[in-house]
Amino acid sequence: MLKIHGVPISVHTRKVIVVALAKGIEHGVIPVVPVIPGNPPANWRELSPTGKIPAITDGDYTLVDSAAICAYLERRRPSPSLYPADPRDYGQALALEQYAGDNIFRGVVHPLFHEVFVHPKVRQIPTNPARIDEVLATTLPEVFGYLESRIAGDFLAGKSLSIADIAVASNLVTFQYIGFELERKRFPRLAAHFGRVCSTPAFALALERERGVVDSMQLRRDFLREAAA
Ligand SMILES: N[C@@H](CCC(=O)N[C@@H](CS)C(=O)NCC(=O)O)C(=O)O
Structure with a gap:
């Protein structure tokens, strides 16, 4: 299952959650709050080289950056499309x-x-x-x-x-x-x-x-x- 690492009140994490919901992609949200010292898990930099949220894991695939993640989700589940055809x-x-x-x-x-x-x-x-x-x-x-x-x-x-x-x-x-x-x-x-x-x-x-x-x-x-x- 797709795991979204981040917190829903984060602008970029919400963006990914909305895209997953719009496309009906089953997912879980794993709380990570980088602004709180000591909060991110020990392997955080492996999941998120930038240290920022959101990052995703989808099976053995990991990806960081909301724009990249949303584009990935668009290819993974093309319908409904969230990118104009024109x-x-x-x-x-x-x-x-x-x-x-x-x-x-x-x-x-x-x-x-x-x-x-x-x-x-x-x-x-x-x-x-x-x-x-x-x-x-x-x-x-x-x-x-x-x-x-x-x-x-x-x-x-x-x-x-x-x-x-x-x-x-x-x-x-x-x-x-x-x-x-x-x-x-x-x-x-x-x-x-x-x-x-x-x-x-x-x-x-x-x-x-x-x-x-x-x-x-x-x-x-x-x-x-x-x-x-
Ligand atoms: N370009 C990144 C920006 C991500 C970003 O700035 N995330 C913020 C939260 S919305 C963050 O992780 N801030 C904590 C920090 O900078 O340590 C994306 O689109 O995912």
């Missing part, structure tokens, strides 16, 4: 998946998650409010503004759910779990897109399954009700 939409889906990892995650979610969670709660480092303000005032408007400009129809690339939608929405879930707002008035198309993606059966099931972890970390979930409305 060449231009396909290119756009891959570009937006990359944008989600580089710009939304690295530029916005990762620094905020570290400031509000990892630093004060794991590393005993005080939160730096100036860093949070800088991300919210400078990086967020550029990144969310770009996404807003990319949404013309229901989905980001092509006419159905693709890896681009899953990658973007997964970032926005964690962004809101940790207490930040996806402002509907400021980014109406992005907020509507977020609601649409969260309502797809695979994404909704993934969110339901991670509820226990979210509650145990005392994170907020109220925005999910609004997103579904």
Whole structure:
């Protein structure tokens, strides 16, 4: 059986879980939290050379990096496809998946998650409010503004759910779990897109399954009700 090593509240682990659920691939999630010292298993670097989550094992096969894993799962179970058939939409889906990892995650979610969670709660480092303000005032408007400009129809690339939608929405879930707002008035198309993606059966099931972890970390979930409305 496919094993997904990671934690569901991680942006990139959720992305892989949603893809596995959308494709009906039976899987188990093995908890690994790299930001907690001593948490990963002794053989972690064999499974994940980067040290990051997610990594998968599928029988005797191991693979790291959510983009590589999702592409592997697409070949392993082609239907339903999460990569557009049209060449231009396909290119756009891959570009937006990359944008989600580089710009939304690295530029916005990762620094905020570290400031509000990892630093004060794991590393005993005080939160730096100036860093949070800088991300919210400078990086967020550029990144969310770009996404807003990319949404013309229901989905980001092509006419159905693709890896681009899953990658973007997964970032926005964690962004809101940790207490930040996806402002509907400021980014109406992005907020509507977020609601649409969260309502797809695979994404909704993934969110339901991670509820226990979210509650145990005392994170907020109220925005999910609004997103579904
Ligand atoms: N490009 C990687 C990025 C993975 C990544 O940054 N994972 C984060 C959690 S979402 C992580 O493992 N952080 C812990 C660390 O950097 O030690 C992917 O798409 O899988």
